[in-house]
Amino acid sequence: MELILNGERRSLSMASTVAALVSELNLQGRFAIEVNGEIVTRSRYAERRLDAEDVIEIVRAIGGG
């Protein structure tokens, strides 16, 4: 399935849900996820299904002023 992940088109075989995506990408530490402009809270990772062409943003905190 092809997704737009942080601005790049990616083909991810197992990412049927946000939880599966997190697992496939092996994400660690603190991050937050938005799918098609809407926040997906951590408690909803397992139930939030992903479709081809979904636009996903995964962000973290970095140094800034």
Add this chain to the structure above:
Amino acid sequence: MPTLTSQANDEITPPLIIAGVDYESRLLVGTGKYRDFDQTRAAIEASGAEIVTVAIRRTNIGQQKDDPNLLDYLSPDKYTILPNTAGCYDVDSAVRTCRLARELLDGHDLVKLEVLGDRKTLYPNVLDTLKAAEILCRDGFKVMVYTTDDPLLAKRLEEIGCVAVMPLAAPIGSGLGIQNRYSIREIVETLKVPVIVDAGVGTASDASIAMELGCAAVLMNTAIAEARDPVRMARAMKHAVIGGREAFLAGRMPRRAYASASSPIDGTFFN
């Protein structure tokens, strides 16, 4: 002997209160532009700051495992993390950034809103700042808002519910110091919420001046991070903010056009 003095000091040095939370330090610092996370942590410790700003950016997919994380160095248990909307040039991206930050920080809803106008000046786009602030306040965020030094706009931002109003001293990263003391003073006198000078401080005296004008606090990043010795400058800023605050509370002497001798004129043994 110190009892009387310290009692008096406690009475006249109330804490900084933002959205109902007390802070001892009146210096807020950013975490950008440092050499590495060790230097970031050392400078922030030296500054004594309790509130530190962070930016929200895309993760590096695929580099997650060994990628050091800023929040491992600056624990949200120890510091109040203040996510900013730096780099946002419109209402939508600023609001989205705040919502992502709230999720990232487990519901922590204190944010630094900035909606910028153009890349050359990084001046706030005040119209979009106002719109974004209204949306965020309605959405339950505690908004600390970066704005121009316009007193009327500052008042409006307070009225719509911002918990702190943060006028610039000068453009972000410019180090030019406070360009309009009159405006900052006017904002301080008009608003009830904390007024925090944010951006444009270059060195310790700039921070002291902000505090002497009656500002509740000062927020800075580049002045510390781009100093030759950031840790030492962080310490300097800590003292500058304390000194400026104490001077404000003490109340300065009047300015005079001519000299006024400090030693008594009577009792001299010469003519």
